[in-house]
Amino acid sequence: MDRRQFLKATGAASATMGSIGLGFFGYEAGRDPESYTGWETHEGAQQTFNRKRYARDYPHYKKVGPTSRADARTDVIFYRRGDFMRSWKDNTGIEGLPEHLQEYYRKHPDVLNQDLYLMKEIFPKQRADYRKYRDKFILASAWSNAMGAVSPTRINQPPEKSDFPSRRRFGDSSEPLKMKSAKKTSKLIKKIAHELGSTLVGIAKLNPDWVYLYPMRGRGFEPDKPLEVPKHWQYAIVVGTPMSWDPMYANPNYGTSNDAYSRSRIIAFRLASFIKQLGYAARPHTPGTDYDLMVPPIAVDAGLGEQGRHGIVITPELGCNIRPAVITTNLPLIPDKPIDIGIQSFCKTCKICAENCPSGAIPTGDRIEVRGYFRYQIDTAKCHTFWSSKLGNMGCRICVAVCPYTRKSNWLHKAALKVSVNDPTGISHSVLTGLQKRFYPGPDPQKYYIPSLGGENASYRPPPWWLRAEDFIEF
Numbered sequence: 324m325d326r327r328q329f330l331k332a333t334g335a336a337s338a339t340m341g342s343i344g345l346g347f348f349g350y351e352a353g354r355d356p357e358s359y360t361g362w363e364t365h366e367g368a369q370q371t372f373n374r375k376r377y378a379r380d381y382p383h384y385k386k387v388g389p390t391s392r393a394d395a396r397t398d399v400i401f402y403r404r405g406d407f408m409r410s411w412k413d414n415t416g417i418e419g420l421p422e423h424l425q426e427y428y429r430k431h432p433d434v435l436n437q438d439l440y441l442m443k444e445i446f447p448k449q450r451a452d453y454r455k456y457r458d459k460f461i462l463a464s465a466w467s468n469a470m471g472a473v474s475p476t477r478i479n480q481p482p483e484k485s486d487f488p489s490r491r492r493f494g495d496s497s498e499p500l501k502m503k504s505a506k507k508t509s510k511l512i513k514k515i516a517h518e519l520g521s522t523l524v525g526i527a528k529l530n531p532d533w534v535y536l537y538p539m540r541g542r543g544f545e546p547d548k549p550l551e552v553p554k555h556w557q558y559a560i561v562v563g564t565p566m567s568w569d570p571m572y573a574n575p576n577y578g579t580s581n582d583a584y585s586r587s588r589i590i591a592f593r594l595a596s597f598i599k600q601l602g603y604a605a606r607p608h609t610p611g612t613d614y615d616l617m618v619p620p621i622a623v624d625a626g627l628g629e630q631g632r633h634g635i636v637i638t639p640e641l642g643c644n645i646r647p648a649v650i651t652t653n654l655p656l657i658p659d660k661p662i663d664i665g666i667q668s669f670c671k672t673c674k675i676c677a678e679n680c681p682s683g684a685i686p687t688g689d690r691i692e693v694r695g696y697f698r699y700q701i702d703t704a705k706c707h708t709f710w711s712s713k714l715g716n717m718g719c720r721i722c723v724a725v726c727p728y729t730r731k732s733n734w735l736h737k738a739a740l741k742v743s744v745n746d747p748t749g750i751s752h753s754v755l756t757g758l759q760k761r762f763y764p765g766p767d768p769q770k771y772y773i774p775s776l777g778g779e780n781a782s783y784r785p786p787p788w789w790l791r792a793e794d795f796i797e798f
């Protein structure tokens with residue numbers, strides 16, 4: 324046996340032993356409800372303080388006299404001071420104010436003094452210093468404003484209008500800020516994306532092949548004109564968050580994409596707002612349907628993962644439980660590199676998604692050429708027809724739930740990933756697929772259908788307790 328054969332044989336042996344060990348320990352640990360290995364439910368993880376021994380029959384505030392309600396016009400300081408500053412005139416004084424303010428200030432002359440002091444003494448000084456020192460706080464302000472940005476339901480304007488900032492929040496022009504380097508900016512953008520709540524983030528140079536030839540409705544383009552890829556769509560930042568795990572495992576009925584969709588949507592709008600405040604163009608492309616481009620290949624280009632047999636991007640951290648959004652921009656960035664974590668090899672032998680897909684939409688064969696690229700292609704018509712052949716929430720997502728990569732990030736999942744990613748032989752892929760089929764079996768796919776189509780309204784896993792209607796509602 325030469326050195327190469329020896330290495331291959333020992334690699335195969337350790338991959339096999341590693342996989343079997345994982346299967347054994349994973350099965351044992353999974354029987355313990357405290358282990359959090361991903362196949363038991365786990366409730367209330369965030370709220371850890373036991374309030375029971377501190378409970379009282381009354382709240383700490385006490386009613387000590389006649390009660391009354393607050394007047395928003397005077398008791399909410401932003402409203403009162405706003406009205407006050409708009410209507411105050413030195414020559415008329417308190418008499419020139421609206422009646423409710425006159426009444427208020429007569430009762431509270433000390434507050435009138437404070438409000439006048441703010442307007443006449445403090446504001447002018449702040450404005451003068453603002454010009455001198457504002458640059459120091461540019462990023463803090465951009466971040467804060469981004470956090471406050473609300474996503475409109477639709478963009479409704481073409482990129483040359485909607486993508487560019489009308490004026491920077493700080494500064495007197497809309498000129499882009501001079502960034503020190505693309506490398507530093509990329510680091511900053513990723514940190515901001517995480518601060519905004521994104522679980523994963525990656526950057527790609529935008530390949531125009533991923534932009535739709537004709538636009539989606541309601542995105543500000545003329546619907547019957549080919550979409551010309553705007554020059555300022557140079558980079559694509561991909562952000563993404565997972566769907567809530569326990570309902571996701573209870574697909575096709577109890578899971579929803581809307582939880583992660585809305586989170587990723589808000590993050591994308593906020594990140595676009597942040598970039599615009601630096602003076603650069605930015606356009607969010609967000610789930611459910613507000614995209615001008617195809618997201619999965621961009622997520623692959625951005626190094627978030629590989630596209631699996633089911634057509635969804637599989638990431639090392641979340642498997643395919645990720646709902647991404649994209650921000651196109653001309654902010655100079657350094658793109659990430661695509662990754663190879665062995666998913667193409669794994670999908671060749673696995674096929675679990677195809678076997679569990681109730682509509683037969685996922686191919687069992689090899690990848691094919693689609694618009695010049697080699698990839699798996701699912702039958703979207705069959706998939707979508709199934710969505711109306713079941714009850715519960717819209718969509719299906721069984722392929723997400725059954726994929727062996729879609730497991731909570733715990734020690735077992737991390738160890739299995741380490742074995743499969745580092746196995747040059749592919750042996751662990753077969754072993755892990757076998758263990759997955761053995762320990763995570765799903766119902767017969769026909770059972771997912773509604774009873775009038777021969778099914779049983781089945782779900783891959785039982786719903787979490789908080790979605791069991793029968794336990795809370797009298798029928």
Ligand code: SF4
Pocket residue numbers: 633679680681682683684685701705706707709718719720721722723
């Ligand atoms: S969503 Fe459901 S029907 Fe569609 S491909 Fe996945 S498993 Fe099949």
Ligand code: SF4
Pocket residue numbers: 631632633669670671673674675676677725726727728
């Ligand atoms: S279930 Fe298996 S075949 Fe399907 S995408 Fe996941 S790893 Fe690939």
